[in-house]
Amino acid sequence: MAVKEYRPELIEKKWQDVWDKEEAYKTSDDKTKPKYYALVEFPYPSGQGLHVGHPRPYTAMDIIARKRRMEGYNVLFPMGWDAFGLPTENFAIKNKIHPKIVTKNNVARFKKQLKSIGYSFDWSREINTTDPEYYKWTQWIFIKLFKKGLAYKSEMPINWCTQCKVGLANEEVVNGVCERCGGVVERRVKSQWMLKITDYADKLLKDLDKVDYIDRVKTQQRNWIGRSEGAEVNFKLSGKEEHLTVYTTRPDTLFGATYMVVSPEHPIIDKYKAEIKNWQAIVDYREEAAKKSDFERTELVKEKTGVPIEGITAINPVNGKEIPVWISDYVLMSYGTGAIMAVPAHDERDWDFAKKFNLPIIEVVKGGNVQEAAFTDVATGKLVNSGFLDGLEVSEAKKKIIEWLREKGIGIKKVNYKLRDWVFSRQRYWGEPIPLVKCEKCGWVPIPEEELPLTLPEVDNYMPTDNGESPIANMTEWVETTCPHCGGKAKRETDTMPQWAGSSWYFLRYMDPHNKDMFASKENIEYWSPVDWYNGGMEHTTLHLLYSRFWHKFLYDEGYVSTPEPYNRRTSHGMILGENNEKMSKSRGNVINPDDIVNEFGADTLRTYEMFIGAFELNASWSQQGVRGCRRFLERVWRLQDMVVTGDEYSKELESNFHKTIKKVSQDFEALKFNTAIAAMMALINDIYAAGKITQGEIKTFLTLLCPVAPHIVEEIWENLGFKQRVYQQKWPVWDEKKTIDSTVEIAVQVNGKVKATISIDVKEEKDSVKQKIMANDNVKAAIADKNVVKEIYVPGRIYNIVVK
Incomplete structure (x- = not known):
């Protein structure tokens, strides 16, 4: 009797309830x-x-x-x-x-x-x-971080989302706008809680060698941490005891430093305000820079801007030359020291800046003329125009200059990281309260651990404030408290933790x-x-x-x-x-709701299609036609119930196919090649239909292989066939390697380069036996006819080529 129609809407909820009742997937103790x-x-x-x-x-x-x-x-x-x-x-x-x-x-x-x-x-x-x-x-972990000095509060310029009215970590600013809302991001100085992730930069980098991450993940981590080796060098300010410290990966190019650039936020600017002759120009420039995020300042804007600090110059420590100091927003206070030495002959940004403002350019690494060398950070070659470094290879020059700087007391060898400390606090309501209080006498004090959790207060108004304070700041009753140390007056931190x-x-x-x-x-x-x-x-x-x-x-x-x-x-x-090959979004009208797919085609079809859609690590476009194809595949699986015959063993006809499929599916699942694993099961279905029957042993194996992909349909078929236990309780099938190797193979026979026949031979068959079968083939006989065979080439198991005249 033919099996009833496949109706996922009737069987899927049934099996979900069974699994819940049986606690099928509960983790064991x-x-x-x-x-x-x-x-x-x-x-x-x-x-x-x-x-x-x-x-x-x-x-x-x-x-x-x-x-x-x-x-x-x-x-x-x-x-x-x-x-x-x-x-x-x-x-x-x-x-x-x-x-x-x-x-x-x-x-x-x-x-x-x-x-x-x-x-x-x-x-x-x-x-x-x-x-x-x-x-x-x-909160408990945060307190531990605080007690170890890894959480600290600092006045610093932050990325301020004008729409969310909240400070953002650098990582949350994407293409110059807020990663979450797309709002304009500007720079503001705020007191923020920070986590010293930089103290762990080296461990985060080195320990990537201990883990099995895909290469592109490791690469992104390494690039973001951004470890580099170089030197910190002090440039004395002319006529002053003070100096500007720079970090450079290329101390060998010091003789080519023709000017310096500091970040608009650099404290040296305000310190010498009285001596700066163009103060208003400096103020105007800083105001413009404050409107840009770090990303805009360093990545988006190609046109270099800047203002010379008139009244302040520096001394190049290797040659004693007086060089100008500029401010420009392409230098960040949050990276390195907030100041750079500019070597325009060998750095593209410095070259652009120098060309725009007519600043000197001196080639110090021989690599063709200056213009040719300008757009490459020349890491090989010999030093020129560099005094005692002339003639040295770059690697030697680096060692010598660092030693010279150390001896003179004006520089040290230094490892630097692009990674910045983590901006941890948010001026919003819906987040974990930071479990600290500010005491007038004791400073910042964590609340006792036994008082955790510190829960959010109930507020009527969640609106972020225009002054940047959290709405919790207005909850006087919650904010005002006592110091756990001295019992004096204290106020709770009103910032919350980030998501x-x-x-x-x-x-x-x-x-x-x-x-x-x-x-x-x-x-x-x-x-x-x-x-x-x-x-x-x-x-x-x-x-x-x-x-x-x-x-x-x-x-x-x-x-x-x-x-x-x-x-x-x-x-x-x-x-x-989406089906239009664009990212799904409401505005594009191409969003697919999985509920609709489950309701129309079934959860197993959705699961199968999601895995069959394409290579797992690559983007793939949705196709409703592809969904229908996966539903047809499951309907073919459903109809296997009509083809079952008795027997726990694999039939001789399908034995090799089953072992090959078990191997393919097992290995492809582990390699995230779900699409090819499913394709292998589809191919096996074709073989089963061609055979016209499937043994009980074979269908048990097939249902077990398919179970991880389409668990509902396999449990229903298993139960319909009267098998004991559940599919999820079965052992994963194993293959016999010997039975995955074909005993026969099809080879092509060519005469003068044209295929005339294909014949089946034993994989171990000797050449003489293969030749006898070929020469007995009618198509080959006709192609050769009365011609002379001048050459025969046999590639075992693949092709037999005959050349005739």
Whole structure:
């Protein structure tokens, strides 16, 4: 009797309920089993809900988690919510709904959507960064950082988003605008909490050699940290005891330094205000520079601008020459020392600046004429016009000049990093309160750990203030408190933590989410660490990934975690674009809601298509036709039920095909080649249909292979066929390598370069036997006819070529 129609809307909710009831994917407490920790970046639960980009990484890691369980591992595959942040607060302001309620509603919607797709998350370990029982430990970690001197408050120029009315870290400014809202970013000086991530720069860089990250992730981390070796050199200011310190990677080019440039924010400017003859021009320039973000100043603006500081000059320490000092916004106070020596012959920016303002250009590394050398930072060649360095190779000149500077007491060898300290505080409401108070006598004091969590006060108005203060600053009752040290008057910090705080350690809380005494027990941390496989977006490799590695390394140094790195393996995925090959967005009208795909085609079709759409690490365009193709594939799987015959073994006809497919699928899943793994299963389906039947043993194997991709349909078929247990409880199939090797092969036969026949031969067949079969072939006989065979070339197992005249 023919099997009934495939109706995913009837079977998928059924199996999701079964899995919940059976706690199918709950992580075991049995620590005698080998562990496997599979992790996806937890989502920000926005009001829009999931889009079809979310299921791509979730399905990929779900496949790995399901496969690992079948391989006998104790698997931790958790999910939670990165729920603090500006979008929720902005929505709350606009709609006059408390952010807590907005978050609760958004989480409920996201969770319902995720459950409808059938992911094998252990929901008993669900976490939420806005839960006081969670952010209690975020605050606890911050206090530890503060006590170690890694958290400090500093007056500094920050990136100020004029739309969000909040300070941004450099990493949150993309192409000169706010990464989140696209608003204009300008520079403002504010007192901000900072984290000394720079103290960990070397460890963050070196330990990349210890982990299995894809190359592009490692490259982005290395570039962002930006380690360089060079020297710090002091340039004395003419007629003054003071000097300007510069950092340079090319101290060998000191003889070519013809002017200096300082950042508009450099303190030397205000110090010598009275001596600067063009003060108003300096003031005007600084005001213009303040309107630009660091990115605009260094990356976007190609036209160099600047003003000479009339009345201040410096002395080049190697030749005693007096050189002018300028201000320009392409020099940042936040990088190096805020001052540079300009060597226009060998630096493109300096060359552009010198040409525009008619400043001297002196070639000091021989590499053709000055104009040819100008656009390359000449790292090889011999020194010229450089006094005692003349004739030396660059590498030798570097060593000699650094030693000379050291002996003269005007310079030292120096390692520098592009990485800046992390701007940690935000002047908004919806974030973790910073657990510190400011005492008139004691300064900044952490609240006692036993008083954590310090919860957010209830406020009626979440509007950010125009003066840059958090709306919490107006909550006098909450702000005014007593000092834990002296009992005197104190005020609470009203800035909150950035969204990155809760996401910097969430992977640790999953290990022990209900622990009241610690963020996770030592026993659980030692068992589950490190995360075995972490998949996330490339857009987070210079934000979240760097920050979480920093926090983890700090906790490691303090003895709270057992591994120096949080993640053993880190991979990334490409975006899913709209059918028009553009990024999905409401404005483009090309957003696909996964709910619509699940309702029309089924969750298994969505999962299959998300994995079949293309190479996992590359962007791919959505295709509704492709969705339909995956649905047809699953309908063919469904109809296998009509073809089942008795027998637990593989049939002789399909045995080799099954072993090849097991090998292909197993290896491709591990290599993130999900599309080719699914293609292999599609090919096997063709072979089964060609055979016209499938044994019970074969269909068990096929359903087990398909289970990680399309878990609902396989469980329904398994039950319909009366098999015991569930598919998710089966062992992962293994292949016999010998049976993946074909015993026969098809070879082409060419006569004078044209294919005349293909014949089947045994892979071990001798040439004489192959020749006999070829010469007996009617097509070959006709091609040769009465001609003379002058040459025969045989490439074993591939081709037999005959040349005739």
